[in-house]
Amino acid sequence: xxxxxLYLIDHFLDLMDINLTASIVILFVLCIRHFLKRAPKIFSYxxxxxxxxxxxVPISIESPMSFVP
Numbered sequence: 001x002x003x004x005x006l007y008l009i010d011h012f013l014d015l016m017d018i019n020l021t022a023s024i025v026i027l028f029v030l031c032i033r034h035f036l037k038r039a040p041k042i043f044s045y046x047x048x049x050x051x052x053x054x055x056x057v058p059i060s061i062e063s064p065m066s067f068v069p
Contacts, residue, residue, distance in 0.1 A: 018055075021054065026051055
């Protein structure tokens with residue numbers, strides 16, 4: 001029973017990490033869209049595609065130089 005609980009806690013923390021990084025990406029996209037108001041809509045769609053990809057692909061690439069430790 002304890003091992004199941006530890007397994008769930010471990011994956012919950014991974015999910016929270018993915019959501020935190022996705023939230024940072026969403027804030028970044030919102031800031032960039034503010035400056036790209038006159039640009040073609042394809043750029044806006046591409047930015048939101050990056051957010052969608054981040055939310056759908058639960059793989060994190062770790063690096064020693066990261067904004068989120």
